[in-house]
Amino acid sequence: MAESDLGRAADAERMRGYFAVQLLLAARVAELRGLPLGDAALSVTNLHRRFGLGRPEQGAAPAWADYAERLQGLASAEQRLDWTVGFFAARPPEAPPEGHVRFGCFSFEPPDADGAVRIHFNNRDSADGIGPLASAKRPARLAELSDMFACLRRDYPSARTVNGGSWLYNLDAYQRLFPPEYAASRSRPERLRLTGTSSWGQFLDHRGEVKAPVRQAFIDNLDGLDPLAPWRAFPLHALTARAPVERFYDFYGRERS
Numbered sequence: 001m002a003e004s005d006l007g008r009a010a011d012a013e014r015m016r017g018y019f020a021v022q023l024l025l026a027a028r029v030a031e032l033r034g035l036p037l038g039d040a041a042l043s044v045t046n047l048h049r050r051f052g053l054g055r056p057e058q059g060a061a062p063a064w065a066d067y068a069e070r071l072q073g074l075a076s077a078e079q080r081l082d083w084t085v086g087f088f089a090a091r092p093p094e095a096p097p098e099g100h101v102r103f104g105c106f107s108f109e110p111p112d113a114d115g116a117v118r119i120h121f122n123n124r125d126s127a128d129g130i131g132p133l134a135s136a137k138r139p140a141r142l143a144e145l146s147d148m149f150a151c152l153r154r155d156y157p158s159a160r161t162v163n164g165g166s167w168l169y170n171l172d173a174y175q176r177l178f179p180p181e182y183a184a185s186r187s188r189p190e191r192l193r194l195t196g197t198s199s200w201g202q203f204l205d206h207r208g209e210v211k212a213p214v215r216q217a218f219i220d221n222l223d224g225l226d227p228l229a230p231w232r233a234f235p236l237h238a239l240t241a242r243a244p245v246e247r248f249y250d251f252y253g254r255e256r257s
């Protein structure tokens with residue numbers, strides 16, 4: 001096996017627990033709604049994206065059918081998990097989302113026609129064993145945000161508002177990185193999409209391992225699952241936040257001086 005294949009196989013093994021919990025929800029939704037398991041997995045897991053097939057909202061990529069067909073033919077949860085881990089291992093690595101501009105752990109999508117900018121977070125700073133949101137790393141995160149908003153101000157004059165949506169907005173460790181007005185704007189959307197990381201990310205710790213207490217709380221909620229509102233089974237409900245971009249320019253300008 002080539003070295004890159006070995007690395008990919010190891011990555012797939014690290015994802016096993018994360019995939020397992022997602023397949024649990026898919027199986028429960030499939031059971032309660034009478035759906036094929038592949039269809040449920042497409043709508044309530046982020047597997048389509050983790051397989052590098054992009055966003056599934058416009059319909060599944062052709063390769064998904066190969067995954068889903070075999071998934072549905074397997075008898076046990078263990079076999080389905082093995083198949084999922086193996087399918088991931090055989091896929092090329094996921095490409096970074098098109099058009100996103102990255103600064104360390106943060107990235108943004110350039111302004112849309114209304115000047116709305118969407119920001120994202122991904123863990124890219126834990127090789128030292130310390131989580132990226134630890135208070136010791138707040139200066140590093142603020143420096144990334146400061147650079148990001150300096151770039152936005154310089155290169156994207158049409159930017160008007162900043163929007164985010166994630167489970168992370170429940171955490172003080174995340175809120176303290178943003179202007180108070182943005183953190184104070186947090187609200188709880190009625191419906192959530194489960195095809196990305198905005199809810200699923202809460203299962204992972206900074207080592208990429210599944211957090212056992214979060215998994216247990218989620219499993220406990222599956223018994224009473226409302227299959228039309230499966231996001232309610234997540235211990236933390238993803239929140240949205242929004243504020244004018246000037247608040248960010250002021251806030252990081254002050255943080256810099």
Ligand SMILES: CC(C)(COP(=O)(O)OP(=O)(O)OC[C@H]1O[C@@H](n2cnc3c(N)ncnc32)[C@H](O)[C@@H]1OP(=O)(O)O)[C@@H](O)C(=O)NCCC(=O)NCCS
Nearest residue numbers: 121123131132133134166171173197198201202204205206
């Ligand atoms: C974000 C991420 C690195 C956090 O992992 P972690 O191991 O909890 O990281 P940290 O050690 O930096 O902890 C962050 C803080 O959040 C708190 N926290 C994390 N998960 C929590 C939870 N489920 N409930 C309450 N607090 C939580 C921790 O206690 C810590 O707070 P403290 O510093 O005040 O004690 C990890 O979940 C991850 O990589 N997720 C995937 C990426 C993601 O979700 N992106 C969002 C896309 S929209």
